[in-house]
Amino acid sequence: MFRQQAVEGRRQALASVKPGDSAEVRGLNGISPMLRRRLRDLGVAEGSVLTVLRLGPFGGPLTFECAGQHIGIRREEAGRMEVAPL
């Protein structure tokens, strides 16, 4: 149980992961259902490992890599994706 809490404690938003760092997806419940559906279509679900590639200009989209594919989403939505840094 303590270990569980330790893991919980390390949860953070995808938007706060620095470019070049990797993280594992923990929760997608905060994002809009349509976006969640699209991410699932692309194979991004709880347990997927992502690497943040770069951030767009002026608060523009965040690009990440997952299983060899590159995907861009808005930083606001990335702020609602829960991940655990690796």
Place this chain on the structure above:
Amino acid sequence: MNQFALVGNPNTGKTSLFNTLTRSYETVGNWSGVTVEKRVGTLRGRGGRLIDLPGLYSLLPLTPDEGVAARFLMEETPSSILNIVDASQLERNLYLTIQLLECGRPMLIGLNMVDVARSRNIAVDAGALQRELGVPVVPIVARKGTGCAEVLHALGGLEASRSGGFRIDYGPAVEAGAARLAALLSSGGTASASDPRWTALQLLEGNEAVRASLPAAVRPAEVDSILEQTAEELESSGLESDIPSYLRRIRTERIAQICRSALDRSGQRLHTATERIDAIVTHRILGIPLFLALMFLIFKLTFDWLGSLLSDVLDGFISGSLSGAISTALTWLGASPFTHALVVDGIVGGVGGVLVFLPQICILFLLISFIEDSGYMARITLLMDRTMEAVGLSGKAFIPFIIGFGCNVPAIMAARTMEQRKDRLLTTMLVPLMSCSARLPVYALFAGVFFASNRALVVMGLYLLGMVLALALAKLFSRTLLKSEPSLFIVELPPYRMPQPLSLLRMTWEKVKGFLRKAGTIILAGSIIIWFLSNTGPGGVGVDMNESFLASIGGALAGLLKPIGFGTWQAGAALITGFMAKEVVVSTMNIIYQVPDMAGLEHQVAMAFTPLQAFSFIAFILLYIPCLATVGVIRKETASWRWTFFSMGYSLVLAYIVALIIYQGGRLVGLV
């Protein structure tokens, strides 16, 4: 006849394969959502029809283009399926494959992009995949045509075979529910074309399209009660309560199991070249300036460096040798002066006057095709999303905008790939403000006369004007008419690839063919009608042009157009005829001013307009109304006359206001 449906995830090369297997030249590109409508072709050498469908991730469609594919599979029940799978993205692609296998139709898998996979050290064992899935798997490289002969051959033997018994056991609760649903369906008495177990599983997954197509004898209440019961049993057996996510989990587990024997990604490398290019072109500071520089380069090439030079050569040929030869031939044939005038002034003047701009249109289409095929298109959406979000649109709306620089009709259809209805509708309304290639001849003519020294800048200014107004109106419309939904943005960035010269030339030719077809139909017919209207009047045939029907039609508008700087019947007539197709504006001017070549027309136009009036006129042409073909496609895509009339109405008002500001404002500051 045998029907084969081409099905697969977006951007996996379906249309490339379709083009090779049927000798077609449908547009291909390197982003998700190039194909938005189904296309039918005849298989090379062996008969049978191949249907190219828009890409989809699963049988539950989210966007209208996916809906086209999903509906086709359910309603038209093709005899066999050709499933294209991207070897470098095997896990994600197999999800759709599993749903297709459950349909129970004969199926062949084309394992595409094995070269891309190999270059990234991803090893896919086609034999193992074939054993796991129970259907033939053929490795191919659709872009290069590798393996396409084998696909054709294998399709021939496909008919007889049923798919080899691929089946997932979803556990007692779901299997019992599926069996009860299947029994309910067959008790309905109607023999459905689809496999009952597949239909049952789709119902359990919540597929609305399948549910809507159930025979009337099946009572919805009974379906619901089975669904509820299954959900309860699933929950009480200690598993999830949500059936769709449970099904997804079981399928994903099965895919992982398949991949353990068929896929080796242990040595996988990243797309190093793509990473390096993206580090520059999507750079947070350099990205947008680079994009703008690219657009400027396109205008320079089209209007300055290359296009106008070639156009001058073609003009010399059409107005000189060709017109002369036709004139001589007519005299030799003993044609009457009437026929002579109709052919030389009406047809050669009207159609030839537009064909002169062919080189510029070719160059523009070639450059757009290059952007489409390289993979840069998806990056543009990434760069522009912040701006688009600020006005209430998705960055993905920029793809229709760029396509709209070529032609508004496919651009409006491209709006289908966006997830939100609001994004689609707004984009459909605003695409007509993108300067299409049909408006190019008008700009080229007027800019050549009045702004010769900085032609590319003036034309780019017009393109930017359209773009800026589109963004401003997006803000306005999303605040007032379409408040409900926020926009949505998610984009896949495919690996870059070098467009192949041959495929690039074919894509350009397909688009140019559309322009030539228009020249031979609408522009030709328009020119003949305009010639007649300008040579006949209440006083009979051969009247002075100022007394003609055309003069009275155009003259009716003159009073209205006076405040914006061009209150002549000639301008009024050109605007009315320009609704058919914007190029007809140039045809009309050619006929009205009865000039033998571009130099003559340029002289006449210089007499009729001052520079300020000319600028007001081309800005009005840019904005005033979507052309006839665009109106047709707006009606089709929105399925609403109200939105269609709205698109025409707002653009007329907008054009008038903008032209008024340009002309009256210009006069105030002392321009002429």
